[in-house]
Amino acid sequence: MYRILRPLSKCRPPSVLYGRRTYAAQPSQSTEYPQALPPDWEESLPSLEDFTQLPRDFGKNQLLETNEEFKRSLRGILRHFPALTYAFAYGSGVFPQSDATASRITHSPHPNPPEAILKWQKGGGKMIDFVLATRFSQHFHSLNLARHRDHYSFLGSLGSAVVSHVQDGYGAGAYFNPYITVNGTMIKYAVVNYDTLLRDLSNWDTLYLAGRLQKPVKILFEEPNIRVANQRNLLSAVRCALLLLPPNFTEKELYSTITGLSYKGDPRMDYGSENPKKIDNIVNHQLRNFRLLYHDLISSLPNVEYQDHQAISKAGWMDDTQLNVRLTQDMDPERRGNIVRRLPKSFREKVYFLYQRKFAIPGREFQEMLEQSKDEDAKGGFKKQVASVFDKRIAGEEDLPDMVAKAVSQTVKWPSTAQSIKGVLTAGPARAWRYLGEKRAKGKE
Template structure:
């Protein structure tokens, strides 16, 4: 059994670049296997991946693990998803990240390097061994599983501005509107927390609308009987978790 859909390339690109519905872009923030690529999707999707890292860093605390980062990225497209209320495994995000950790690392390695070069990210460990993030990760894994390794984040207002500037323009426009400024070029945030809260609210609403639309589409596509059977299986998994 496969779940499948058909989408126009124009709509796909719009969602990747602007998070218009945050449905396809959310899928592509997780590891996928591309069979045939006539679009050079990897290059186009790099904008989406950078924005996902930026959004997640706005929501993370000062210190976090590499797994925490990928879990936060993965959870972006589930925030507000109606299915998560009653029809999804509560540990779904953790299972996705732990089952495909190396793939997440390969996907997001260039952006960790980029943000480290901008001095937005650093590293620390329980043994006070310092170095760049990626070599530190490799070093900590070789020594012992009990070693605590953390990525450290610059939580200053200037750093928050850099992260917000990497978000899609439609998201920045809504943030500007919600914070009292009508122009995305005049976006002014008074605190990192304010920007994070506003962004999270916008993403939650987009995911909620998309998930409701998708649920209706699923029922129309597969029929009421098959749809209810599928929903029942999902709900059983949710209750077990």
């Protein structure tokens, strides 16, 4: 019933059907960077059985490179967990958020890690974070409790039904076990339900999981529907950031805006549990990976373009971390209205509600508008979504960036707060207090 899906690089799609169109697989134009997106991919999203149903190289921008030995070490850790459908590693233990810190490391959290982890972390001073997605939460916890009872707090004694209820019923649907040693390596892992992950990537219910995948992560086990949903998530992040930015901006400003989405309203940022320079650190030290993630998506949008075409036409420009290319976007209300219309559904409705109050639209009239919007969403496979009169009206408002920022904060605040509170139960008071103390210490540094 459960299987680990292979990366796309091991599949062989000669000619693939995607929606109502057939795309013949073409030789890649570049061995270094992914190809452009196929046309109308957002409007053709069937339920996929395997990667051969995707166009060749679709979504490979998500497969960021690390050292091969390091990747094997991470996958070796995940072999200790049952029933995985999708998994990725993230955070500063995987992609550095500061300059080499080996000289400042006084104590490694890893008892006896593989040599590959020591080398990749330049001394092995970072706990490694994972997100593990499974199709059936209770089944996963039942198997995992049998193998690793010591990973769980006192909740584990209450059984897998209680653990899965706490996971799925509160906060953002994640269950964290921190300070766990596997293969001599200190890790923290979150268990999430496959459907919860898919919904958040598609609709931005909480931005808790979608926000993590908007930043560089190392995907270890894949699933084709998640790859498509995450591609939509990444494109939605660009669109949302454009609504927050002025007509002219730089690459770093764009990536900082995207990175900051999931931190708006996060209590850890408000109460000093995160480094206040965290966003800048992530972008400055992962600029190449942000380019690999987002360049093709940016190029696919009609309302934004790079100003320095000569700079981005040079071979290897993505490796030039001193380069900070400028971009410009079209502020025409119709074009920006199309951006609003194509935001994830749950998030877009929050923006709509904010403007309902501002415009004092009667409740019945507003509900009719929402119902019409849902009908149009249901037709997404056949008709490209275009801005309604209401979307264009919103797009012409000067306070649109403020309203979008407010909607982001509303989306993030309660799930993040509930997850922080839930952490006391899932990690146990001692480990939760230790984790909070380490986070606050990093913030002070």
